[in-house]
Amino acid sequence: MKKAKKIIVKTALVFLLTMLSACGKKDVVEEKEETSQVIKIPVIFTVDPTTGKKNNYELAAAFNEAYEGKYYLDVSWVLETEEEYRQNLRRMNVTDTLPAIIYDVCTVPSFYKMMVEDERIENLTPYIESDPEWKEMIEPAVLKGCTYENGNIYLGPISTAAFTCSGMFWNEDLFRAAGIEEFPKTWSDFWKVCDKLDAKGIIPLALHTEGTGWAPMLISTASIADTDEGLAFMREVLPDTYDTKSGRKLVTNIQKLFQYTTKDAIHSDYDVAYSNFFTGTAAMIPNGYWMIDQVPEKWNDRVRFSAFPENTMVASPETFGWAIVSSYSDEIKEAAVEFLKFRTRFNKGEKENFFAKESNQTEGLYKDYMHAFESVERIVPNYQVKWNSILQEKTLGKALALTADNSISPDEFIDMMNESVIEYNKEQ
Secondary structure, three states: OHHHHHHHHHHHHHHHHHHHHHHHHHHHHHHHHHHHOOEEEEEEEEEOOOOOOEOOHHHHHHHHHHOOOOEEEEEEEEEOOHHHHHHHHHHHHHOOOOOOEEOOOOOOHHHHHHHHHOOOEOOOHHHHHOOHHHHHOOOHHHHHHOEOOOOOEOOEOOOOOOOOOEEEEEEHHHHHHOOOOOOOOOHHHHHHHHHHHHHOOOEEEOOOOOOOOHHHHHHHHHHHHHOHHHHHHHOOOOOOOOOOHHHHHHHHHHHHHHHHEOHHHOOOOHHHHHHHHOOOOEEEEEEEHHHHHHOOHHHOOOEEEEOEOOOEEEOOHHHHOEEEEOOOOHHHHHHHHHHHHHHHHHHHHHHHHHHHOOHHHOOHHHHHHHHHHHHOOEEEOOHHHOOOHHHHHHHHHHHHHHHHOOOOOHHHHHHHHHHHHHHHHHHO
16 A cells, blocks of 8 residues: 555656646747747838839848848838828827837937937947948948937948939920920029920929928029038038028029929929929929839830039938837847848948949939939038928928918018027927
8 A cells, every 4th residue: 555655656746747847848849939939120111102102112022031030020001201201200209109110210300309319219339330241331421421419320321322312303305395405504504494494385393382392492402502601501400590691592592493383383292293293294303313213104215314403412311311219129129220230231232233234234214313423523411401390390381382472582581491490499
């Protein structure tokens, strides 16, 4: 009987140890499964309301293929303009619903400053400094543009400024109909071209006034950079006053531009300007490299691209820098860093492939852009990363519409801009 009890006890102990062992193995398996699970990186990308194209689709697909089984860029596609995206960023920041990676962060300087000072976005300096391969992929001008005033980097840089520049798209058929054989090389000739087109009943420019007035502001800011003083003004961050020689020239040129555009330019957004150009209603529209992929196929043989007069282009590579939101887990943030590194490499590859081609292998707009970028003499910073948020979000749209129908004078336009400076300073 005692022997039987011993057997029972031994059996129970073996059973208990077996169960404990099994439990231990189960925990390890679950732990391995958890650690081997794909890490998802939440991000929001836009679908262009004008073209229906998914922005950054190729980049996302390439990353997910390269890191299959390890990382996954979990994209939510939303149909909205860039302006709407920027507005939603601020709303999501307040409600703490931001995705792990965000872009267009520094397009509004006050938002960028707030995100840095509130430690809402990650300091990427340690990651870049500890990875020589990543740092070497970034052009010095791009790295400098993405460096904050405190010396830290909060914007994951692209590799090159090569695809960040804006100039003018123009309709070659409409130019020829007005007896114009080439894009004007000087600003004096530019206004003469506008007059020639107008005289032939052709509307020279596709513009708009809503938001920050992207199209007219590109032309007008480029036009004041033909002097050292004007270029210095455009490089100034948060100017204290616009009542300067450069400021007056800027406003005067804005007023002049609206003499050569469509009637529906007032109180309309960029999609209207885009439509006016690609229906043949207007002969010119300013925009950047990225619009080449938005050109309708049947227009490829009719549209050309040139730098602005005086061999000038507008670019701010920092606007292409993307940030990582600090509130996410270390695991997701580290995965997001890998994505930003991949994006830099992806961009570097794009440049190398693009410029490795012989000129006879590159056609149409791509060839035009390559020539413009390689021969550009002046690169003007984008006003959207230099001027205060009140001016951009409230004042410009209103002032552009008023000046377009001659309701305000250049002096009154400047007064409105200076009032935005005062209001902005009070808020700080």
